[in-house]
Amino acid sequence: MTPGEDSGTRLLGLIGEHLDSIRAQLTDEQYQLLLTRLRALAETPPDDSRAVRRAFQAVRLCLLPLPFDHPVREAVDSVRLVATAxxxxxxxxxxxxxxxRLTAGLASTPALPAEPPAPPDTTAIIAAVERRLLxxxxLSAAEVRGRYLGSAPPPELIRLADPDLGDRYxxxxxxxxxxxxxxxxxxxxxxxxxDADPWGAADWWLSGNAWLGGGPPVALLGIRPDRDLVGAAVALVEGD
Incomplete structure (x- = not known):
């Protein structure tokens, strides 16, 4: 078994083992987004290793708000998923x-009240996250193209699809x-x-980051050395 295979499947196993504490540590919005990203990973064609790596990374990003001493959060930092078949x-x-297991009700869950509340609307939760980021x-797509004299801007730029205003950078x-x-x-x-997950990248820049002292990375542009920002992103994605 390769290191990437062992750590990747181990992280998913830990999610199942610690689902109750994950649920307790995350907000409703964060937890539902995690479930959505897990479903997306489960539906990814296994023979598309790049798509699997991207979907797996999206799951890892959802686990970032967990405390550093949480066993799942510790596993997130150690995972190095190599994009190989x-x-x-x-x-x-x-x-x-x-x-x-979750669908069958086999995962460990807290006792339910006699009349459980209706499950949250996952679509609405994700839409709320996107509205926050928007x-x-x-800048509009036209403004960005103007900076490049009509040429296509770099694909690395975060481009968010606004339903009312079109693409926004x-x-x-x-x-x-x-x-x-x-x-x-x-x-x-x-x-x-x-380029594959602009919403996840935008959320990384605009949300608190424990690696960088708790504040959002965007507030540190031009203040902290560039290598610190890159290092925090690499530590998340590569587990180094």
Whole structure:
């Protein structure tokens, strides 16, 4: 068994073992997003190793809010999922097993009240997350194309699809005064696979980050050394 296969499937096993404490530590919004990302991973074709790696990374991002001493959070930091064919199948199969247990009610859960509340609307929760991210100042697609004289902007830039305004590029990615993108932003976005998961990458930049002292990474642009920001992203994605 490869190191990536062992750590990847081990993390998924730990999620199943500690589901109660994960649920207690995450907000309703964070927990439902985790379940949504697990479903997406379970539905990923196992022979598409790059897609599996991206979907697995999205699951890991959802676990970042857990306390550092939580066994699942510790496993998140140690996982190094290598995008090779032997890794993909066990990871997808383990995810499907986990979801089957949840569906069958075999996972450990707290006692339910006599009249349990209706389950939260996952679609509405995800939409709320997206609305929060869309509230950050952004440039329109036309404004960004203008900076590149009509050429396509770098694919590493985070591009969020606004249902009312079209594609939006969060403004924090660019140097002040109409400048080019920060090189460190492009580098971090490559690490976070922002071209495949722009919402996850945007959430990383705009949410608190324990690796960087608790504040959002976006507030540290030009303040902390670039290597610190890149290192925090690499530590999340690669587990180094």
């Amino acid at each position: 032997p890794v993909s199948l066990p990871v997808v199969l383990r995810t499907r097993e986990l979801l089957a 509230r950050t100042p952004a 969060p403004e924090f990615q660019f140097e002040p005064g109409g400048g080019a993108p920060y090189e460190v932003v492009l580098e971090v976005n490559r690490v976070l696979l922002a």
